[in-house]
């Protein structure tokens with residue numbers, strides 16, 4: 001039988017775009033047109049399910065989906081029996097406790113006896129327990145930041161990224177209780193065929209991610225500068241050196257970490273590098 005890997009991604013929200021791009025950058029084609037809840041790839045043995053993020057860990061635990069992408073916050077909150085396959089580095093945010101801006105805050109003990117509105121009762125409950133605080137957790141499923149202003153709770157515990165939502169609701173962040181990014185989770189008992197398909201995807205993701213952090217650098221210099229410039233281009237391997245039509249001049253090519261490039265740019269110019277080109281790399285296969 002020809003096995004297909006079932007992949008659960010968020011239908012629409014903060015994870016959707018980066019999740020879909022991850023697979024598209026891996027060359028996996030599929031149609032995710034508006035209103036579509038399921039799509040089969042035209043060039044890879046994969047099928048996509050477009051779901052509410054909260055439901056994804058349950059589907060993966062049951063094996064209805066083979067892998068899924070959720071925030072670590074949802075993975076930990078739902079506490080389903082799934083494998084943690086890979087951290088993905090996008091949708092970074094934190095789960096924080098916030099109180100009205102006008103109030104003072106002297107530490108976690110001040111939450112004793114208070115009510116806190118949240119969509120994350122498990123993570124919040126663990127935090128309060130670890131800190132020996134007893135508070136009333138008021139579970140609501142969305143628009144949590146409104147709770148203090150309508151008298152529903154004293155404080156909130158919700159996702160924060162820029163802090164803009166807290167600010168526009170008159171709240172201030174007082175405790176960061178969890179840091180999160182997107183994670184790929186997987187069904188623990190995949191068949192060997194499905195594991196093989198997943199391995200192919202992971203190999204492609206690694207190639208794409210590796211390429212994202214690196215640049216292809218091309219520069220021209222006089223032959224006598226080669227040794228000095230080589231020290232400033234800590235590439236994967238020795239740089240390629242090609243002669244130019246002008247006598248005594250060469251072109252040097254290397255792959256370097258973007259961070260190293262910015263640190264070394266001035267030194268490269270001082271060492272005699274000219275016409276420096278920095279090019280993006282789409283994929284890097286080892």
Ligand SMILES: Nc1ncnc2c1ncn2[C@@H]1O[C@H](COP(=O)(O)OP(=O)(O)OP(=O)(O)O)[C@@H](O)[C@H]1O
Pocket residue numbers: 010011012013014015051052053054070071072073074091092093159160161162180181
């Ligand atoms: N402002 C943000 N910046 C970065 N990441 C975020 C932000 N808000 C949420 N996230 C992350 O993205 C995940 C999905 O957020 P989103 O707001 O789309 O969820 P949702 O409203 O519960 O969606 P759904 O309709 O699928 O249930 C969160 O669980 C969190 O991990």
Ligand SMILES: O=P(O)(O)OC[C@H]1O[C@H](OP(=O)(O)OP(=O)(O)O)[C@H](O)[C@@H]1O
Pocket residue numbers: 014142143145158159160161162163164165166
């Ligand atoms: O700190 P900020 O950058 O303001 O981001 C935090 C907000 O982002 C998320 O909501 P989102 O905007 O995704 O809407 P939602 O509540 O409908 O999920 C989250 O629930 C916070 O409310």
Ligand SMILES: [Mg+2]
Pocket residue numbers: 052053054
């Ligand atoms: Mg949700």
